[in-house]
């Protein structure tokens with residue numbers, strides 16, 4: 200047979216491991232894997248790694264933040280940046296603000312993505328107004344349409360849910376088959392600490408970190424885990440930042456509670472000291488939760504190794520360092536008035552590749568698992584996304600493992616204007632990036648057009664399904680026959 204395109208001679212990461220083979224593409228999907236495959240077009244991948252395109256399951260794109268500020272990136276600029284960094288699928292947010300009808304929110308974000316996205320994409324349904332219309336009409340319908348993940352916040356005044364509202368949302372997710380993802384930090388402690396710091400004049404960006412005590416994460420993880428246990432509803436804890444947070448998750452998993460967890464490069468590579476700079480400069484490194492310590496970094500790496508944490512996402516939340524973004528509250532803001540978030544769509548994979556593969560902290564297989572295969576599987580994008588396998592979409596990044604790149608503030612393809620990882624020297628970079636067989640990036644140039652990305656509607660994955668182990672209160676046999684499900 201003569202295929203459309205054959206990628207020849209590379210070291211290919213499949214779900215069976217890494218070996219030398221050819222990858223044949225036909226009609227946008229992977230048609231064959233093996234030796235001596237023939238194509239009308241050939242890409243010579245000798246000396247290169249042929250990996251599945253990255254799946255970034257947590258990014259904020261063209262979105263109104265919890266604080267009411269618009270992101271610096273549109274779908275076009277964010278997904279362009281993603282593509283240059285080897286990522287071919289993103290899951291961003293359809294962000295409901297109070298008063299919004301959820302189905303209209305999804306329609307609006309879908310229109311934006313349809314016009315701008317170059318990578319494929321899906322949405323987490325961000326719920327901040329769990330009215331009866333949301334819970335009984337919009338949410339069930341959207342989940343069954345294929346929007347199989349929900350995002351809730353336990354902090355941020357404008358978007359946070361109360362405990363009983365979280366339980367309501369989790370119950371709908373359970374009934375219809377969706378994963379509930381959470382920004383889990385204790386709201387009261389953060390608010391109290393932040394007010395106390397600011398009233399005493401501690402207003403610089405570095406105090407943002409102090410205002411998010413580590414125990415905020417521990418408490419909120421533990422609380423949400425117990426909700427998950429009560430309802431037997433799987434959850435995903437976003438952006439784990441502390442050693443204790445990782446250990447709470449480990450214990451819960453040991454108890455048989457279905458909890459998944461994510462961390463991000465900012466928690467693996469940055470610390471609280473990165474915010475400690477002259478003037479407002481530290482605002483560039485402000486995110487929530489804040490970067491912690493080097494021993495937390497080690498604990499998070501260990502958690503990833505052991506499988507307590509399964510996914511590394513970017514939490515790309517882009518704001519420029521000017522009046523449109525970080526300095527929107529004026530030129531002399533206190534840390535409470537500065538938007539939280541860092542750009543990371545483009546640097547996620549190269550940072551991890553350098554640490555895990557080039558520096559030998561881990562393996563190529565594990566790198567692929569954390570950044571593509573696991574997020575695809577957990578979020579219901581498998582088998583189309585996240586792996587090089589016959590029948591899967593031909594989303595492929597061809598990496599040059601020897602290319603050395605020094606990150607710089609002006610080196611990225613987003614619309615942010617700075618890079619929180621500037622100055623780092625990395626080895627290994629994706630050279631050629633294909634999405635459904637079409638070239639997104641090659642020779643340092645973009646070949647895709649805005650709007651070429653496609654919405655990925657998802658099935659209920661095994662990860663999203665309850666375990667079947669009901670808490671006693673929900674078991675009619677042990678609770679006076681009460682029917683609570």
Ligand code: DUC
Pocket residue numbers: 259382485486487488514515516539540541
């Ligand atoms: N914190 C959030 O909660 N969301 C976006 C980015 C951030 O830093």
Ligand code: ZN
Pocket residue numbers: 201237238239
């Ligand atoms: Zn031939």
Ligand code: ZN
Pocket residue numbers: 381382437438487488
């Ligand atoms: Zn968050």
Ligand code: ZN
Pocket residue numbers: 257259514516
């Ligand atoms: Zn986020």
